[in-house]
Amino acid sequence: MNPRFSTQWPTEAQWQRGLMEWLNQQDRPCWLSWPGRDPGRHRVVVTLLHGNEPSGLKALWSMMPNPPDCAVTTHFCIANVDAARLEGGFVHRCRPGRADLNRCFGRAGVGPEYELAAAIEERIRALAPEAVVDLHNTSGSGPSFAVTIADTPEHTALAGRFTERMLHTRVRLGALMELSLPGCPVITIECGGAMDPASDEVARAGLVRFLSDDPLLLEDKGAWPLDRLKDPIRVQLAPGRAIGYGNGAIADHDLVLPPYIERMNFGWLDAGTPLGWLGPLGLKALRVSDGIGRPEVGALFYADEGLLRLRSPSKLFMITTNPRIALSDCLFYMVTAQPEAASRASD
Ligand SMILES: [Zn+2]
Incomplete structure (x- = not known):
């Protein structure tokens, strides 16, 4: 040995x-x-x-x-x-x-x-x-x-x-x-x-x-x-971006997630569900990958008066509220109810 x-x-x-x-x-x-x-x-x-x-x-x-x-x-x-x-x-x-x-x-x-x-x-x-x-x-x-x-x-x-x-x-x-x-x-x-x-x-x-x-x-x-x-999408913040946890936007933070976001683990969430508050960069602060080259950030999310919202019904998992892990690993993984639609959309 x-x-x-x-x-x-x-x-x-x-x-x-x-x-x-x-x-x-x-x-x-x-x-x-x-x-x-x-x-x-x-x-x-x-x-x-x-x-x-x-x-x-x-x-x-x-x-x-x-x-x-x-x-x-x-x-x-x-x-x-x-x-x-x-x-x-x-x-x-x-x-x-x-x-x-x-x-x-x-x-x-x-x-x-x-x-x-x-x-x-x-x-x-x-x-x-x-x-x-x-x-x-x-x-x-x-x-x-x-x-x-x-x-x-x-x-x-x-x-x-x-x-x-x-x-x-x-x-x-x-x-x-x-x-x-x-x-x-x-x-x-x-x-x-x-x-x-x-x-x-x-x-x-x-x-x-x-x-x-x-x-x-x-x-x-x-x-x-x-x-x-199948093919869960890994959602990350872009390098050098700042994550926060709280109940509203925080200055100089690119994304703020509510402290209760872990409760969303594995439940189906409706289209339009707000996930958190975006900073001045909006969706550009996010990166997504699923290992096969799709999809676009805009196919999964949209920004609405500073809120990050789901574009279609989705399931989120491996959500963390540990900022160190959120930045070094990922924010969460997700699958959408219409993965084909998510892969085609590119707005
Ligand atoms: Zn582990």
Whole structure:
């Protein structure tokens, strides 16, 4: 095993003293394994690529005293220990000033995050697992969902083990799930908001199914139907623009979103719904992409006396009210009820 990883499970005494104390003692990312009924097959769970997204690790921690009956040998990568333990724990997505680890997969780059991403990929390839799931939390409050780069029966089956929503995206950012290959589906699960207790339960219940179900990659017909959202559009502010949160326009801010905007996560919103207050640049402060070259900002939104409004019925998700994440990652993702119309319009 690559010495950059620890392979030591917490002792019973460490477990009794709690997750945070154990995390503080770790000087490296961890690769931990549980044996399965079929030792010749492998599954991989990655979590804590983002240091402030603890649901996957908390779920694993809660299972340690009584591990479930694993169908196959199952490996757990606890990745960004370095960022997670800063400032009392689970505060920082990545170490300040350093690259976002979940933007470094399959990408050339220099620095410890790129090296760690490459080491994680190498270990996954060496194991040749039948499936990989990467557990995250959203920055804002909201329900769980899966994100995939392919809409195959295998990806669907995996998503359905954890959640009832699946986003199929063609945006490529350097995320772990982009390592998905035929024969080895990799999916992201956003368990819900990092602060929502329900998210820990989503991770725990999903992990139990992921660990014990066999076969894993056949759709569970008894499970809930998946709500599929295709080609979500990533909405960002243009570089150098300013975001604020409040109940009206703020001078020198290009966009102000209301503090309750997280409540809009995943509900259908009518055409004309106001989302926030634009600055003097108006819609020009926004950038949108869906990974396939469309659409235009003006096809999705319009400005109306300083208000940013939806042009057609839309669903928003991954909305954050953390300005640092809103600026460095994105404001939110969206799908529209008439995606074809959105792609044709260009006003
Ligand atoms: Zn994340």
